[in-house]
Amino acid sequence: METKFLEEIDSNSEEVSIKRLNNANRDANEQFFTPVSVGLYMSSMFKPIIKSTIYFLDPGAGVGNLTASFIASIYNWAKKPKVIIAVLYEIDDSLLPELRRSMDYCVDFCKNMDVELRVVIKNEDFIKISAEALKENKEITKYDYIILNPPYKKLGVSSLYKKLTLDINIDVSNYYAAFVALSLKLLKKKSQLISITPRSFCNGLHFKAFRKIILESAKIEKLHKFKFRNDIFNDVLQETLIMFLTNNKQKASDKVEIIESNNDDFSNLVKARKEFSDVVFPNDNENIIRIIKEEDTKIVDTMHKMPCRIEELGINVSTGPVVDFREKLGLLSYEGDLLSIPIIYPENFGEGFIIWPIVGRKPGHLKEDSSNFNRLRPSGFYVLVKRFSSPEEKRRVVASVYDPFKVRSQYVAFDNKLNYFHVEKSGLGGLNIAKGLSLYLNSSLVDHYFRTFSGSTQVNVSDLKGLKYPTVDNMEILGESYGDILPSQKQIDITVRDLVLQ
Numbered sequence: 001m002e003t004k005f006l007e008e009i010d011s012n013s014e015e016v017s018i019k020r021l022n023n024a025n026r027d028a029n030e031q032f033f034t035p036v037s038v039g040l041y042m043s044s045m046f047k048p049i050i051k052s053t054i055y056f057l058d059p060g061a062g063v064g065n066l067t068a069s070f071i072a073s074i075y076n077w078a079k080k081p082k083v084i085i086a087v088l089y090e091i092d093d094s095l096l097p098e099l100r101r102s103m104d105y106c107v108d109f110c111k112n113m114d115v116e117l118r119v120v121i122k123n124e125d126f127i128k129i130s131a132e133a134l135k136e137n138k139e140i141t142k143y144d145y146i147i148l149n150p151p152y153k154k155l156g157v158s159s160l161y162k163k164l165t166l167d168i169n170i171d172v173s174n175y176y177a178a179f180v181a182l183s184l185k186l187l188k189k190k191s192q193l194i195s196i197t198p199r200s201f202c203n204g205l206h207f208k209a210f211r212k213i214i215l216e217s218a219k220i221e222k223l224h225k226f227k228f229r230n231d232i233f234n235d236v237l238q239e240t241l242i243m244f245l246t247n248n249k250q251k252a253s254d255k256v257e258i259i260e261s262n263n264d265d266f267s268n269l270v271k272a273r274k275e276f277s278d279v280v281f282p283n284d285n286e287n288i289i290r291i292i293k294e295e296d297t298k299i300v301d302t303m304h305k306m307p308c309r310i311e312e313l314g315i316n317v318s319t320g321p322v323v324d325f326r327e328k329l330g331l332l333s334y335e336g337d338l339l340s341i342p343i344i345y346p347e348n349f350g351e352g353f354i355i356w357p358i359v360g361r362k363p364g365h366l367k368e369d370s371s372n373f374n375r376l377r378p379s380g381f382y383v384l385v386k387r388f389s390s391p392e393e394k395r396r397v398v399a400s401v402y403d404p405f406k407v408r409s410q411y412v413a414f415d416n417k418l419n420y421f422h423v424e425k426s427g428l429g430g431l432n433i434a435k436g437l438s439l440y441l442n443s444s445l446v447d448h449y450f451r452t453f454s455g456s457t458q459v460n461v462s463d464l465k466g467l468k469y470p471t472v473d474n475m476e477i478l479g480e481s482y483g484d485i486l487p488s489q490k491q492i493d494i495t496v497r498d499l500v501l502q
């Protein structure tokens with residue numbers, strides 16, 4: 001009975017996906033439907049709540065795959081509820097016929113289990129309706145179970161959604177974070193929430209406030225990281241996270257189940273139980289959510305034993321302040337003139353040093369002008385780190401030295417696709433410090449540590465600020481082993497190990 005029901009749901013969803021391949025609403029509303037197999041796996045995490053009536057929410061329901069998976073999972077509960085009130089929000093009315101069809105299958109399936117399923121489909125905007133209701137303190141339905149695969153788009157800073165969510169102290173930069181944060185406010189006591197979203201919220205400044213909301217309002221029970229082929233993102237494999245939360249207070253000694261799999265067939269699961277304080281470090285102001293494999297524990301310990309925080313070195317790191325396409329017309333050029341200064345992009349990264357000028361894709365000269373002067377930096381030794389590493393690069397953290405003796409100019413412009421290490425917006429103390437810092441950043445230790453908390457190829461300033469560093473003296477010694485080109489990876493790792501990891 002269960003198999004037939006799931007086949008019906010699956011074929012309903014597949015039919016819609018094929019029919020809507022070129023549908024404008026599909027892309028606008030990010031209609032990627034969760035495969036029923038993934039939905040079933042997610043729903044199997046829910047713990048039965050013994051109640052005669054349970055309230056269930058599926059915000060951004062699509063054609064109802066997650067609701068159907070939840071209903072199917074109840075089949076295995078020893079004690080089933082008498083009534084399920086299922087509320088489904090779906091903004092796109094063109095999906096409603098298939099959503100209703102899928103819910104009819106669910107009602108029939110429940111009847112066979114002697115459960116009454118009351119389905120309430122709301123063809124409404126979940127963010128708007130719930131944010132307004134929460135703001136006005138309206139009598140609002142709360143739920144025992146919430147399951148969601150929300151849309152992933154960015155929230156515009158001046159959008160209505162941004163305003164509505166800020167009004168109720170939800171400061172998020174993305175639809176999925178808004179959906180999860182709002183859902184958390186709709187949980188009853190002792191209730192449960194399971195989401196499937198990109199892993200990107202686990203680190204980075206953009207999601208800091210969102211992480212705070214999660215940690216203040218819920219207890220993390222399980223985190224499952226895997227690569228998911230998501231056709232919304234042109235078939236790229238994207239690091240995805242299933243998160244199981246309960247409406248409880250989190251304690252440092254609580255255990256969190258960490259699960260990893262290579263893909264979404266979930267046949268090879270690697271599981272570990274970690275203390276919460278090993279997932280979110282107690283003294284971490286960024287509240288980064290770390291998914292640390294057993295074999296990486298040593299790397300994390302080693303990094304934490306490094307002696308200095310970046311501020312203790314008197315060094316800072318920032319994103320390059322120049323956005324090339326925002327510069328006034330005519331200031332950028334390929335040839336340059338007497339008033340031009342170098343503008344440095346990721347394409348200027350050579351073997352350990354910045355190479356300029358080059359025959360590159362981008363115009364390498366920027367004319368100094370009153371409109372850009374405060375974004376230029378004085379000549380000096382800087383360490384630059386790419387903000388986005390390319391898929392061919394072995395390392396996520398790719399650093400290079402800007403040496404003013406190799407690029408002669410009084411000022412320099414760092415493009416926004418770079419992060420740059422500096423001392424009060426000027427260069428670092430000397431060549432050896434810059435080389436030492438670059439060598440350290442290019443080490444496997446830093447790269448592996450980085451991968452314990454970031455699933456993307458993006459390197460944020462806050463990620464670099466969160467690292468620990470060698471002392472200035474050791475940085476100078478590291479720098480001495482770095483000649484005219486960056487040593488091999490093996491050599492870098494041996495040097496770092498021998499000097500700073502004894």
Ligand SMILES: C[S@@+](CC[C@H](N)C(=O)[O-])C[C@H]1O[C@@H](n2cnc3c(N)ncnc32)[C@H](O)[C@@H]1O
Pocket residue numbers: 029030031032033034059060061062063064065066089090091092095124125126127128148149150151152
């Ligand atoms: C990524 S799809 C997931 C669908 C479904 N939850 C699933 O897992 O198969 C997100 C769904 O949210 C809907 N949606 C987008 N914005 C919405 C909003 N503001 N309110 C309600 N639904 C929304 C889309 O139309 C789409 O069907």
